[in-house]
Amino acid sequence: MTDTTTAPGTAPRTPRSFPTPHFTDAEAGALVFPSSGSRSFSYYTPQKMRASMYEDVTFDVQPDPERHLLQGWIYGFADGTAGYPQDWTRLRATDWHRFRDPNEEWEQTIYRNNANVVRQIQQNLANARKADAYQQWTPTWTHFVEHHVGAWMHAEQGLGMHVFVAIQRSAPTNMINNALAVNGTHKLRFAQDLALYNLDIEEQLPGFDGTAHIAAWQQDPAWQGVRETVERLTAVEDWAQAAFAANLVFEPLVGELFRSHLVMQIAARNGDFTTPSVIGAGEGDYDRDLRWTRALFELLLTDEQFADANRQVAAGWLETWLPRALDAARRLQPLWSQADEKPVRFEDSLDRAKDRLVRLLDGLGLSAPALHGTPEGDRS
Amino acid sequence: MSRQSLSKAHKKITELSWDPTFATPADRFATDYRFDKAPKKDPLKQVLRSYFPMEEEKDNRVYGAMDGAIRGNMFRQVQQRWMEWQKLFLSIIPFPEISAARAMPMAIGAVPNPQLHNGLAVQMIDEVRHSTIQMNLKRLYMNHYIDPAGFDISEKAFANCYAGTIGRQFGEGFITGDAITAANVYLTLVAETAFTNTLFVAMPAEAAANGDYLLPTVFHSVQSDESRHISNGYSILLMALADEDNRQLLERDLRYAWWNNHCVVDAAIGTFIEYGSKDRRKDRDSYAEMWRRWIYDDYYRSYLMPLEKYGLKIPHDLVEQAWHRIWNQGYVHKVAQFFATGWPVNFWRIDGMTDDDFEWFESKYPGWYAEYGAWWEAYNRLRHPGANKPIAFEDVGYQYPHRCWTCMVPCLIRQDMVVDKVDGQWRTYCSETCAWTDTTAFRPEYEGRATPSMGRLTGRREWETCYHGQDLADIVKDLGYVRDDGKTLVPQPHLDLDDPKKLWTLDDVRGNTFLSPNVTLNEMSDQERAEHIADYRGRSNVTPSMS
Numbered sequence: 057m058t059d060t061t062t063a064p065g066t067a068p069r070t071p072r073s074f075p076t077p078h079f080t081d082a083e084a085g086a087l088v089f090p091s092s093g094s095r096s097f098s099y100y101t102p103q104k105m106r107a108s109m110y111e112d113v114t115f116d117v118q119p120d121p122e123r124h125l126l127q128g129w130i131y132g133f134a135d136g137t138a139g140y141p142q143d144w145t146r147l148r149a150t151d152w153h154r155f156r157d158p159n160e161e162w163e164q165t166i167y168r169n170n171a172n173v174v175r176q177i178q179q180n181l182a183n184a185r186k187a188d189a190y191q192q193w194t195p196t197w198t199h200f201v202e203h204h205v206g207a208w209m210h211a212e213q214g215l216g217m218h219v220f221v222a223i224q225r226s227a228p229t230n231m232i233n234n235a236l237a238v239n240g241t242h243k244l245r246f247a248q249d250l251a252l253y254n255l256d257i258e259e260q261l262p263g264f265d266g267t268a269h270i271a272a273w274q275q276d277p278a279w280q281g282v283r284e285t286v287e288r289l290t291a292v293e294d295w296a297q298a299a300f301a302a303n304l305v306f307e308p309l310v311g312e313l314f315r316s317h318l319v320m321q322i323a324a325r326n327g328d329f330t331t332p333s334v335i336g337a338g339e340g341d342y343d344r345d346l347r348w349t350r351a352l353f354e355l356l357l358t359d360e361q362f363a364d365a366n367r368q369v370a371a372g373w374l375e376t377w378l379p380r381a382l383d384a385a386r387r388l389q390p391l392w393s394q395a396d397e398k399p400v401r402f403e404d405s406l407d408r409a410k411d412r413l414v415r416l417l418d419g420l421g422l423s424a425p426a427l428h429g430t431p432e433g434d435r436s
Numbered sequence: 437m438s439r440q441s442l443s444k445a446h447k448k449i450t451e452l453s454w455d456p457t458f459a460t461p462a463d464r465f466a467t468d469y470r471f472d473k474a475p476k477k478d479p480l481k482q483v484l485r486s487y488f489p490m491e492e493e494k495d496n497r498v499y500g501a502m503d504g505a506i507r508g509n510m511f512r513q514v515q516q517r518w519m520e521w522q523k524l525f526l527s528i529i530p531f532p533e534i535s536a537a538r539a540m541p542m543a544i545g546a547v548p549n550p551q552l553h554n555g556l557a558v559q560m561i562d563e564v565r566h567s568t569i570q571m572n573l574k575r576l577y578m579n580h581y582i583d584p585a586g587f588d589i590s591e592k593a594f595a596n597c598y599a600g601t602i603g604r605q606f607g608e609g610f611i612t613g614d615a616i617t618a619a620n621v622y623l624t625l626v627a628e629t630a631f632t633n634t635l636f637v638a639m640p641a642e643a644a645a646n647g648d649y650l651l652p653t654v655f656h657s658v659q660s661d662e663s664r665h666i667s668n669g670y671s672i673l674l675m676a677l678a679d680e681d682n683r684q685l686l687e688r689d690l691r692y693a694w695w696n697n698h699c700v701v702d703a704a705i706g707t708f709i710e711y712g713s714k715d716r717r718k719d720r721d722s723y724a725e726m727w728r729r730w731i732y733d734d735y736y737r738s739y740l741m742p743l744e745k746y747g748l749k750i751p752h753d754l755v756e757q758a759w760h761r762i763w764n765q766g767y768v769h770k771v772a773q774f775f776a777t778g779w780p781v782n783f784w785r786i787d788g789m790t791d792d793d794f795e796w797f798e799s800k801y802p803g804w805y806a807e808y809g810a811w812w813e814a815y816n817r818l819r820h821p822g823a824n825k826p827i828a829f830e831d832v833g834y835q836y837p838h839r840c841w842t843c844m845v846p847c848l849i850r851q852d853m854v855v856d857k858v859d860g861q862w863r864t865y866c867s868e869t870c871a872w873t874d875t876t877a878f879r880p881e882y883e884g885r886a887t888p889s890m891g892r893l894t895g896r897r898e899w900e901t902c903y904h905g906q907d908l909a910d911i912v913k914d915l916g917y918v919r920d921d922g923k924t925l926v927p928q929p930h931l932d933l934d935d936p937k938k939l940w941t942l943d944d945v946r947g948n949t950f951l952s953p954n955v956t957l958n959e960m961s962d963q964e965r966a967e968h969i970a971d972y973r974g975r976s977n978v979t980p981s982m983s
Contacts, residue, residue: 075645075715082519082582083511089933090919091585091926095578099592099916113571116591117530118538119604124595126902130604130844131612132894134466134880138612162572163565164499167492174485213452218461221557222545225538225611226464234564237537241561244554245484248449252485255448267451274454284458291459 099124103156110160115153118230123153140233144226145296146369148362152228155355157235157348166238169344170245173337177249180333181256189330190261196396197326198264201257204391205331206269207279208314209250211286212338215306216243218290219298226295235348236299242341253334278391281384282310288380296356300370301377303349304420307342308413309381310388315339317405318391325397350419357420370422378426385409446481453550465542465615466889469682474548474675479555480667487558491565494657498569501653502576511580513647516787516931519577521712522651523586523784525704526574527594528603529635530567532627533658535607536665537563539619546615547672555668562661573654583933585919585926586783593783596915598899599704599775602844606700609693613878613891614685616676621689622696624669629739630694631701632662633730638723639705645715677746684883691751692877695869698758699843702727706768707775711789716796724762724801732759754869761849769801769808770848776815777834780826780908780945782927783917788816811979819930821944822937826908827929829948833979838953838972839898840866842873851973855957855965862958862965900952909946918942 084095096107100115118140119125129138142152159165184190193201220240224233258266273279285306292298315335323331356366385406392402410427417424540560544553578587586593594600610623636659640652676682706723721729736755744750761767776786789797789812797804814832818824828836837846838853841863847853854871855864865871878893880886896902903911912918917926923941932938960968 073717073719075717075720077513077647078515078714079512080515080647081512082514082516083509084580084582084584086582087933089583089936089939090921090924091588092583092933094588094920095584096588097575097578097590098588099590109572109575112575113568116595117534117567117571119531119591119595124592126596127601127897127899128895129608129612130601130893130895130897131608132892133612134888134890134892136892136894138894139608162568164495166561166564167488167495170484170488171492174488178485209452210454214454217453217544217553217557221560222461222464222541224560225541230534233534233538237560237564240557241484244557245488247452248484251449251452252445252483255444266448270451270454287456287458287460290456290461293462293464 100153108160110162110165111156113162114230114234116230118233120153120228140226140228142228144228145294147296147356147366148359149228149356150359150361152232155229155231155352157231157238158351159235159238159344159347161234161238161348166241170241173245173340174249177253177334177337180330181253184330185256185260188260189328190257190264192327193261194326194396196394197328198261199268200326200391200395201328201331202254202265202268203272203276204279204394205250205319205335206254207272207276207282209247209254209269210273211282211311212243212247212250214286214290215302216240216247219243219292219302222290223295223298232352235352236295239299239303239345239348242345246338246341249334249337253330278388281387282314285310285380285384297373299349300353300373301381303342303345304353304416305374305377305381305413306384307346308416309378309409310385311342312339312412313385313405313409314388314391315342317400317408318388321400321405322395322397325399326395346416350416353420357422367421370420374417374422374424375426378424382426442481442483442486445483445485449483449554450551453553461545463545465545467546467615467617468887468889469546469614469616469676469685470679471547471549471675472679474678476549476551477671477674478551479671480664482555482558482664484558487561491562491661494660495565495569498653498657502573502650505650505653506576506580510647510649511582514581515646515648515714516582516785517714518643518646518648518712519581520583520586520784520786520931521708522574522577522648523590523593524597524599524603524782525639525708526570526577526587527590527597527600527783528606528704530570530574531594531604532607532610533563533567533570535610536623536628537561537567539610539623542611542615543619543668543672546619547675549671549675552668552671552675555664555671559661559665559668562665566658566661569654569658573650576650583785586785589783589916589926592916597783598778598781598844601899602700603704605696605843609696614689614887614889616672617685617689617692617890620669620672620676621686622693624665625673625690626693626697627701628662629666629669630731630735631697631705632659633734634701634705634709634723634726636662638721638726638730639709642709642713642715645720646713673743674746677748683748684885685887687749687751688877688882690748691754691869692873694751695754695758695867696843696873698754698761699840699845699866699870702758702762702767703771703845706762707772710768710797711772711776711786716792718796718799722800723768727759727762757867757869765849766801766804766807767849769797769804771845773808773811773834774837774846774848776812776929777828777836779927779929780828780912780925780940781915781917783915784926785928785931787931788812788819788929790816807978810981813982814979815929820932820938821940825948826940826945829908833977835972835975835977836953838864838957839900840864840870841897842866842870842893844897844899847972850975850977853969853973855969862954864954864957898952898954900950901955903950904952904955906950907946908948908950909942911950912945913942 132138224236227233389402537560540556578584636655640655643651709723818827847866925940
């Protein structure tokens with residue numbers, strides 16, 4: 057169809073060409089014929105009676121020769137492995153596809169959740185700026201924020217980029233890899249939240265050293281145990297071990313120890329209402345990340361065929377990672393005495409972190425003997 | 437966020453990384469490329485604080501349009517001819533998208549540049565977005581389009597259909613083998629920078645012309661993320677070019693990636709645009725015209741050719757050869773004809789071409805009717821069951837083709853077919869370049885140089901081998917391409933849903949034995965094989981006119 061209409065007083069326009077609409081009556085229900093009512097994805101079994109949006113947009117997108125992949129993987133690595141090998145972890149599963157992320161993450165949840173977090177943080181920081189909140193801080197607290205709250209950004213970045221983003225290529229199903237990708241996204245966002253918070257303070261508070269966090273992370277003896285543990289986590293090849301050690305050992309014993317049992321407890325008493333709102337975002341992330349982690353490892357540790365073997369492997373991982381994480385936690389002890397107001401003692405905080413870890417592991421049918429032994433490497 | 441504050445924020449987040457001293461990240465994915473001498477190049481700046489709200493807003497617009505489409509009864513206007521091809525396209529594309537997400541750690545591990553790592557991590561999230569938003573679009577089609585069959589088995593069909601396997605290269609190629617070959621050259625430098633233009637811009641325009649404005653809504657939203665990905669790829673390329681030893685690998689990989697993308701993407705998208713459209717205005721661009729604009733001018737002339745100033749050899753010959761195949765050798769038409777020949781083992785319906793289509797094709801591709809017109813007339817004549825077999829089993833002067841071992845599209849430009857005994861097996865290739873890809877590029881040594889990280893071509897690469905000697909009805913049943921009455925086929929060579937007698941059932945296709953050309957080729961004596969190959973290359977394979 058062409059349109060040659062010309063506005064009054066203007067030169068004739070080049071004829072425009074556009075397609076003609078046709079009414080085709082191609083909508084659902086226009087006719088009844090075989091499969092005319094087949095309006096659900098039939099190639100997988102949903103976890104509940106009705107498939108969720110999350111399952112529909114995630115399940116089987118990463119194919120599997122054990123399900124429908126007729127011709128197998130058509131590209132291989134030099135050593136002959138291809139696709140998503142199940143032996144990229146020592147854990148085994150009767151059916152890897154049973155895992156579902158309880159957070160049901162897909163694009164809308166990812167963006168809604170993270171956009172809400174960044175909006176909330178930015179609003180809090182805007183309020184803090186308006187109230188000159190940073191100016192109320194004591195020099196001791198300012199030092200604590202620039203060094204220690206600042207140092208934590210690196211832990212998040214390291215775990216996000218070189219543990220979770222790194223392993224989201226490695227798991228056997230799309231459901232697991234997406235959960236790992238979202239976990240990595242939380243970590244990277246939170247690392248940036250902390251960095252930009254640091255920048256915000258630097259811009260508002262004269263004398264605040266916006267680079268002090270770098271030296272704290274790389275040289276302060278209190279942080280070297282955390283840095284070492286993070287770096288060792290990035291070096292783990294087994295994707296499940298990396299996720300297990302990061303989310304079920306490091307996070308409760310070190311991450312929550314620092315965030316929940318130190319910063320969240322002492323900031324307000326030191327006249328700081330903004331830092332908890334930023335750190336709280338990381339706590340929210342971890343709650344979310346812990347949900348999928350527990351769901352995955354509950355499944356693997358109670359697997360109908362491989363539960364015993366998997367529990368042995370996980371126990372071995374605990375033997376490796378618990379002492380490391382505990383050592384890193386203990387080396388943080390000097391931080392508890394650095395603020396003017398010290399409403400919590402390190403040992404109480406550590407006990408709370410340990411209790412939490414024991415409950416967490418207990419829920420998975422695992423025990424944590426190393427936690428009750430004589431602390432090695434107590435450098436406090 | 438203002439530009440100034442974005443720069444400051446970006447500079448700040450560069451403080452996040454550090455050089456580890458206790459342990460270094462696991463080296464999971466090997467590459468033969470070296471980046472020791474590379475200056476660090478920054479990709480497009482992106483900070484997550486602004487990224488998430490921006491993408492959320494983009495999402496809101498997409499989902500608003502989806503609601504609007506349903507309220508506005510969009511499906512009263514969509515062309516079934518178009519929607520049927522979406523069953524294939526939307527079965528394939530979420531996998532390449534999620535594969536691109538999975539490819540990011542390969543690039544991150546290979547390239548020592550923390551700024552770039554951030555860009556690649558954001559790309560990872562984008563790709564998760566793209567995969568799930570496209571799956572959701574397909575779900576909407578399944579729920580609201582007249583014929584959900586094919587959409588309802590989508591990911592299974594993607595995994596067992598020959599066409600899905602062809603498309604799967606555009607995905608598996610991103611995540612396997614040498615990390616830079618896969619995650620940078622194949623994925624970003626060629627697939628994203630060149631071929632997303634036809635995938636995500638040209639094709640949505642055609643969708644809109646066929647009454648579907650949701651495909652453009654979703655895919656233009658997807659495409660708006662691609663510029664950042666292109667920037668990531670370009671940064672890695674510039675870093676790679678800093679080391680003279682990488683050039684040989686870059687040149688190898690550009691040849692492989694360009695040619696494979698051409699074979700696969702032009703086959704699929706060319707067919708969707710040319711044979712899925714009812715819009716036959718003579719002044720609308722053909723696929724060849726779109727290709728000339730988006731690929732030849734915008735990519736080859738504006739992106740690839742300027743790389744020569746860095747001393748990189750550009751595969752000019754292969755660009756020209758791809759154009760020659762599309763413009764002079766009927767590549768897209770032959771692929772569409774093959775898809776339609778194989779209709780019983782598809783999971784979508786294929787509308788026949790009509791007089792209006794013939795006229796359009798002839799005007800766009802002079803000589804089209806003489807070569808393909810009689811075959812499409814035969815296709816229409818044989819479209820209903822009862823008096824005839826499926827067209828592949830009727831004598832219409834069309835010989836079922838050999839499949840290319842490398843790109844897995846059949847060897848349709850018959851005179852160009854290469855036959856070679858490789859790894860103890862007779863293999864057929866659609867072209868010299870596909871033969872080179874298997875015999876030379878994907879090997880542990882390249883031009884005398886060790887390439888221990890290079891990938892391998894694996895799997896049961898000829899689909900027909902899986903069903904050699906089986907009855908067609910059993911094959912369709914095994915594939916699961918049967919409707920909910922247990923007998924009517926999902927695929928049909930027409931769009932007539934109004935009369936059950938016009939719909940093919942398992943009984944209608946039973947009694948036809950399916951043979952693998954590759955198995956047959958390997959069973960021949962040397963003399964039989966030589967004669968067969970000579971005949972194959974020399975045969976016109978044009979259906980004689982009935983008149």
